[in-house]
Amino acid sequence: MVADAQFVVRIPESIYAEMVAHIAASYPNEGCGALGSVDEQVVKNYPTANAAERPDDFSIISEADIVRIYNDIDEYDGDMIYYHSHPITEAYPSARDIEWAKRSGYLYIIFSHRFHPEPPYARVFKIDAAGTVTEGKIEQIA
Template identity: 35%
Template sequence: MIRIPAYIVNGIIAQAINELPNEACGLLVGSGSDVLKQYPLTNIDHSPEHFSFDPAEQFQVLRSARADELEIIANYHSHPETPSRPSEEDIRLAYDPNILYLIVSLAAEVPVLKAFNIQNGVSTEVAIEVT
């Protein structure tokens, strides 16, 4: 399970809507299963079908997390027109088995946010508790 404050969930959804038609992306930092900070990042692919983090921004988040004695516990991205589940590309590019992968889908009228653990090419949905 991952615990995320409602204002961060709202921030992820707002970023996803604001960056349409492209995918939005970012990192979530915290401790254990508790998300404490959201870091929206630039999708340098500027694509509605895939994303890549800006490496300089990603490194800055890592430095900030370490300075705060926190860790990156999840990354997130949006699916503007497809369901909230990992695509084949998402699974193939999920290199870190120690973090969760969150996907917000804007395909329906109400955005859907789900979390996944992805290891060895297998994705398993993880519960999200909104606090």
């Protein structure tokens, strides 16, 4: 069950367009990346390769990329938001997504290609340590 939207993530239109292009280029595999945010406003995009053993079924950012991203985000005292795609299913956390998110505490932006070849669409979620999923809202800003 998804709780009512209780938060908003603001993403500049140019960064959102970069994310969509990166995710679309990954299809039919899952694409992934991270965002740096300050006060739930995205300030930087970190598109990455999918380091999962089976990129058609899961997504993982490599340890080297995570370290690089964390170090950069630390420079501006920001927070990391994880994003990835579901090539076939809804933009909603899978059971595996929930298990990973429970440990990480990141916000999750999930893109769906359900309507491919239409562009993927995205939703954002907070997943707490108990596995409760709360959906937020993505607001594109100029």
